[in-house]
Amino acid sequence: MGSSGLVKKTNGHLGVTEPISWSGPSEVDVLKTQELEKFLADAGLYESQEEAVSREEVLGRLDQIVKVWIKNVSRARGFSEQFVQEANAKIFTFGSYRLGVHGPGADIDTLCVGPKHATREEDFFVELHNMLAEMPEVSELHPVPDAHVPVMGFKFNGVSIDLLYARLSLWVIPEDLDISVDSILQNADEQTVRSLNGCRVTDQILRLVPNIQSFRTTLRCMRLWAKRRGIYSNVAGFLGGINWALLVARICQLYPNALPSMLVSRFFRVFTQWRWPNPVMLCNIEEGSLGLPVWDPRRNPRDRHHQMPIITPAYPCMNSSYNVSSSTLRVMSEEFKRGHEVCEAMEVNKADWNTLCEPYPFFEAYKNYLEIDIAAENEDDLRKWKGWVESRLRTLTLKIERDTFGMLQCHPHPGDFCDKTKLFHCSYFMGLQRKQGVPSHEGEQFDIRATVEEFKLTVGLYTLWKPGMEIQVHHIKRRNVPLFVFPGGVRPSRPAKPAAADGQPPAKTKSLAQAGKVGAAALSNGDKTAVFVDESINRKALVTDPSGSVQVPEGSEKHIPPVPACGTFSDKEAEHLAMKPVDGLAESGTGLSEAAIESKKRKLEAVQSDCSPIDSKRLAVELKETEHMAVKSPEAVANASSKEDEALAIEKITNGSPTNPASLPEEIDELEDYNMQEEPAQKFESGLNCKSVELSAVKEVTLQAGTIHNDDKSIRGIEELEPMELSAISSSAPASASNTQRKPLIRISLSSSVKATGKTA
Template sequence: MVIHGLSNLSNGQQRLGITEPISLAGPTEYDVIKTRELEKYLQDAGLYESQEEAVVREEVLGRLDQIVKTWVKTISHAKGLNDQLVHEANAKIFTFGSYRLGVHGPGADIDTLCVGPRHATREEDFFGELHKMLLEMPQVTELHPVPDAHVPVMKFKFNGISVDLLYARLALWVIPEDLDISQDSILQNADEQTVLSLNGCRVTDQVLRLVPNIQNFRTTLRCMRFWAKRRGVYSNVSGFLGGINLALLVARICQLYPNALPNMLVSRFFRVYTQWRWPNPVMLCAIEEGSLGLPIWDPRRNPRDRYHLMPIITPAYPCMNSTYNVTSSTLRIMSQEFQRGSEICEEMEAGDADWDTLFERYPFFEAYKNYLRIDIAAENADDLRQWKGWVESRLRQLTLKIERHTYGMLQCHPHPGEFSDKSRPFHHCYFMGLQRKQGVPVNEGEQFDIRLTVDEFKHSINAYTLLKPGMGIHVSHVKRRNIPNFVFPGGVRPSHPSKITWDSKRSSELRVSGQNGQAEMSQGAVSGADDGRKRKRSEDNMDDNSKVSKSLTSLTPFSREVHEDRTFISASSACSVKFDETEVNNMGDQKSEKPSLQFPSGDSETNGSLRINRELDPILPVTDTSISNEEKLSSDKIISGPYEAHQHQAFPEEPEELEDNNAGSNQVRDNRDNSDSSISKLAVSEHPVISKETCSTQLCTNGGMEELEVNHLLLLKFGRFRLSYSSIYATLVDSRYQFFMNCVQLFLLIFLKILSNLYDSYNYKLGWI
């Protein structure tokens, strides 16, 4: 098999990846020592399974392989095949995911794939006959088939080991024992579910082929998975990073630093992705078109691909974006965590931090003053399992709707896991942190009325086709002091905030720096005696910052906006809540308050007017003296240059211009046909009670989230004449008077687009294009 992205360097070494490595330097003595410390830390954290559990897993896989072989012979005989075909009938079990990569921990599930012949159907045989066989086995418990999922799966436990079993139906009468599923020909005449099911195994195997040192890759990936879970950014369904996403990100760093040990790879992971120019894609190899005509990730041909905010492309054909669930809010949170990790790694090199600092748990229930609580319940465990899967796959839609309906001024931070109240059986609870977007002026009495948004979300959830009596959902607003005790470890609420962490110290430093900067500016306004000294300090800061300006050329305006919002706790606590009316929830007669949030200009607990002074405290990464200028230049070239060049090389034709519709990037793939037109309508007609001055300020902010989410490269094409949608939109909302003109211009843009489509269609029919 040809491995794409493999070539030779000038010194004869093999080069992995689509670009030259950033550095070929080997490890230093410091790297060796810190890598040993990291490995011991991961071992002490219990991330490695015992030998006994490893043996049990091998036995489960062997037994499962025997079961599917018996199953395929049984159905072959039942379908009337001749004796020879029944005798040769075969099925095979493959593994993928964390188990195949070798980074699974104790208690982790095994991702498996059953490959069967053409006469073994998915609906009737796999979810029918095989399901019955497993149901009758005493070793199998918690059997839960999910045939209507985007990738159909059968979940169960075998001898206490969790197993996720997928099925791939090949166009072969007999499955050979030495089947190689890495060959593209295996996808010939395969249906969509089979292609998706095979993709997990094919991607995992390709990743292992495209990394220079598998052991270093595994240690680094195990570290990054542990970090992501501790920091609350490990959940693909919530819009964060899943296992395969982290594997691809780590593999790319291994390609860029092929001779580095895990200590350096972890540090460079944070450094590179802090400066990464999203939405430039992360790719381990070139995107191949293939000969089977299967859809691949291609923003030029697929309009939905244009709205992906953080594309991480799988290396096996057909290449897909593995992070289509990422939203603007989760990208903002992950960018904050990348920046935090980069700063801590720099402090570790200076001896001012250790691995404990990097892996500190994110204090989610101390970070915000306002939370959205989503409760779900069912009548029994099986119903709750189905209901939970449905709700979790659509919680991301609630985040999207809230931020869109409030024009991004109310930001959401979803917690990736669920909580359970032991006093309430068959019940789960989810939380989302809420805060005002940083840098937006606060008006007295301003409120965010998200009741209609929540009602719309609940209506979509209750449209579940398998809805049963007892399945209910309830959404309410809670303040930090009213968070239930069962969410805390041991069910005990801490009597005081958690110990001083790196995050709290960093927030305090930024707050003190901002206050000192304001005090200095105020003093300078009264007396001009110190103006010369202030200019000198400013010039010195500019000189220091110029040393790292090259490495910052790849930073997007989005990443700068994230840096402004680094004060997690203090900057998010200037808010109170106004309740307008009560609500009867879907789960009974209990009454609770509808979410109607009000953010006044001040707060009794913290100062709501906290701001960070950019001039006196520029938000720039610390210069790392351990990185050579040559490595910096190579890093800049890879982050900002070759990827864009590769995009043009992979997609030589000019991409079609984007339209103002972000729904495509924010849909769960198995629900892509659901209409989101109501979201854009509600964003105008059901806008919460917010002053237009604030809306104008928000939408016109340069370098903020909205530039990526709404205004990023939004152009409307009419023949050879192009209108900058983003500049028109940002300009027209600049005042109350021109709000009406904004609507008129939007109407004209839509009208021009319709004429453009009619014009192109007419020319096409005439054969002119």
């Protein structure tokens, strides 16, 4: 491992597989990396020298405070003065600050390590809390002792701090303590193990990447991209900082000598093809000697329900992305595809870094939204209430997926919005759409009133609930999205419908983003002529005239028309389709390697057993053309061979290794099907019209004092509520719906929608 320089092949490799490519950077990679670094600097991702010094001073001051605190605790416990003088506590950092990718104003994740006689409940959350509360430098002190990972948040001289506590089985904490050794976990409680995990994982990541500087630049880019595309939030069911760090680290292992510009491109190339739920791992999962549970879907039933496993590299290895649901995985997969397309366009200078990191137009992407409004009596109550509601929002996504059999997909917005006209109030939003590719009945509705009511009752179990803490949920249309969510309070204008001659298809679509806008505009005006085929069929926009015949847009004649369900074509039609020219083969004039031919053969053999005759015949044509192509250029052959070898290596890695016990896609599919079958069919309602009735239009169940009985035993942390548990309690939802007369009226009518690059009309 090194922070600079290239990794030599003779030195071995980091990771669970061999690298995909050992190639070093080209001149183009160097130039594009310089452009990337300038782009990141212009985006304001680097803190000033003054702020860096201020952070170091705050951390030094915090370390002094915990040392005084532990001496006071030791003295209060009745230990001798000599022992009191030897007593010690120590501050460690982790997360983005420890990785070196933090930006201006970012939080610092810190860990206080203390001895066995300093308890978490009394000494840390009471004594240390009181010490900090009395200091003028400290503000916004907010302890969360009941969290899955107990934390105390505050600002110290304006620097945001998240402080965890780890209680070790040591009487004295040495100043040179190494928390990376597994023995540090001996006799530690679960909260301590979780708290230590952040530091241990961060340090392990830095050990397992071949080039730390390239890793940091690439991770900065991916964090910016994820935030602008609205998929950076662990609590909302997407990925947080540690998840993105692990994904980027894996790409760095697969391309150890690549510069950041190439690593960004390969990130999208690899994870666009990744076969989830095959796990992403930086190293092999070790059982360890302490008997702590590790991620293993063979033994742990809950691990089998994880949609997007990203495994931490430090013992005990755990899935860091358990919050991801099928809906949020769908959103992220579409963003990976878009990123891959933009990076390919960048290779031919048809896009730039600004295009890649263009903000996602969330409030233009869907027809239907859920608006979750919360309010409190004062600012302090709102901050606590807001933190609790945020931690439960992902369960609303899981409940909707459960109660609609996965037919209604959710896209939660990762942030909140404040209406400045209302005090102590904020709103969250969730985009809704029917699952793509599933036929729908005209006017079909989803009745999620009982689902929403169940969610509100769960939120109402907050142990620190106070009068004035309220929550309301509304179903709204796109046209009714409140103005305060838009910059400057101005709703952006929608793209106009493109002009076209009667009976003629619109002009050639230049990009998938433009195609989505065209389709959205056409459907919003009642025009049924614009449709989009499944993304797997070349991701091209097709147009049908009123008679239903398919017309291919200009310039796309060489693409195969959309393929219907298996068996709907006759053999003659299949033969005709299979004999159409294929892009990049007949006209290419460049040779392909034996690896390319072998790849085609293997694909043909795999498809021949399928039910569709079209793909099989088409691949046969491709194979024949590939084998008879003339080799005209050695450089072309070398480039083609290199790309084909890389494609084969990516395919092998993304499909998962049969020797890897963590890969259980078949079992997971069976479990998902089982969960779907448990829910009663009466969750669906059909109607000809869709009426959006807000909660204010009916008698709203507000969370007033006495209406919800707090029960500490019934409260579960967000990490403990898995899809399996949701399925187990689903049978109670209809009963509560029938017994409740004051439930919110939320019926969502979703007719067949159009989809392109993550947007729906």
